[in-house]
Amino acid sequence: MPLKMEAESLKRLSQKSLKRSLHLLSPQFPRPDPKTKTIRLSHQESGEVSGIIIKSKTLQVAQPSIANQDTRQGTQNSLLVGPSMFPSSPRIRIPSSSSSSGFRSHRPWKMYRFISGHKGSVMSVAFDPSNRWFCTGSADRTIKIWDLASGTLKLSLTGHIGQIRGLAVSKRTPYMFSAADDKQVKCWDLEHNRVNKSFHGHSSGIYCLALHPTDDNILVTGGRDSVCRVWDIRSCQQTLALSGHDNTVCSVFTRPTDPQVVTGSHDSTIRFWDIRNSGKAMSTLTHHKKSVRAMALAPDPRDHSFVSASTDNIKKFNLPRGEFLHNYYVLPQKKNTSGIINSMAVNEDGVLATAGDSGSLWFWDWKSGYNFQQAHTIAQPGSLDSEESIFALAYDVTGTRLVTCEADKTIKMWRQA
DSSP states (O other): OOOOOOHHHHHHHHHHHHHHHHHHHOTTSOOOOHHHHHHHHHSOOEEEETTEEEEOSOSOOOOOOSSOOOGGGOOTTOEEEOOOSSTTOOEEEEOOTTSOOOOOOOOOEEEEEEEEOOSSOEEEEEEOTTSSEEEEEETTSEEEEEETTTOOEEEEEEOOSSOEEEEEEOSSSSEEEEEETTSEEEEEETTTTEEEEEEEOOSSOEEEEEEOSSOTTEEEEEETTSEEEEEETTTTEEEEEEEOOSSOEEEEEEOSSSSOEEEEETTSOEEEEETTTTTEEEEEEOOOSSOOOEEEEOSSTTOOEEEEEETTEEEEEETTTOOEEEEEEOOOSSTTOOOOEEEEEEOTTSEEEEEETTSEEEEEETTTOOEEEEEEOOOOTTOOGGGGOEEEEEEOTTSSEEEEEETTSEEEEEEEO
């Protein structure tokens, strides 16, 4: 027979239960002793569950640190979900999807050599695959070849009647290619130091050129006529005309796989081209609002991504479909300047260098997009302020030396400190 419980006993049990709950949940419970508190604060509790990092620190925005390379530390624009009902409860940090994690520290770069010899602004640069010399093209319509180790002039080549805007050196043949405002592309025989072939077809100045990485007989050029042209080097004949841009094609690079040709234009678009299928456009990227003056492909062949530069903006995309990854934001370098980026290059160590009209030379971490150094070139005495511009830059084969071509008729060489 069940026992009958009095109403007063039920009331007392309820009060005891409420008192116990209040004691457990109330924030006014006694603090731990000093020794326990010291141990608790000196150790940072962290755990990672399905990509979410849990920390017991207070609300803060994480910044990439050079000393700390732990990829679990999140990104610059991390978000903290703070505080819960318990005073000692952990905070949950959710990484932002707009930027990449995994910042890698790099040593700063400094200028160590100053070269003069051109009589006009230096517009282009390219390196010898053997890494013994490099060549520069200038507005004085000459190409000069310099010794990489000493910086001394080895040879001067003449033949163009317009400023030389693009250079490329073949990796498998003794040929060098140059593009100029005289609407011509010339093939130079470096064994005899003379012009071997000329390519005619552009109706205006040629701004950029690139050699195919695997096919030695394919040359790609882009110019002011808004057309990117594909050439057969053996016959000097145009095989494809990639038309679709509405303005100057000022940047191009090639890949061994589709899309094999990628172009950037002053019409603020980037186009992917299928040269195996009559040169049809595979896709068009319209993320930029200004002219796309420079592009750079990832140095690691396993990393299928590239970056493109426009006024005050750098964007990173994935290949082959062109998915947008994230932005690199570029602040104006000086007052009354637009921050136009003329050229960019990346080495195998993951250091992206960008050069601007205002003489700015910025260094970025390729993976995270973190700007770890901001340098500025100094024009030689007697030059105008407008001659601080950097028109082109390139790394050598090892990626340890950087050459910049500038409007004050000089060439500067940089290396890590």
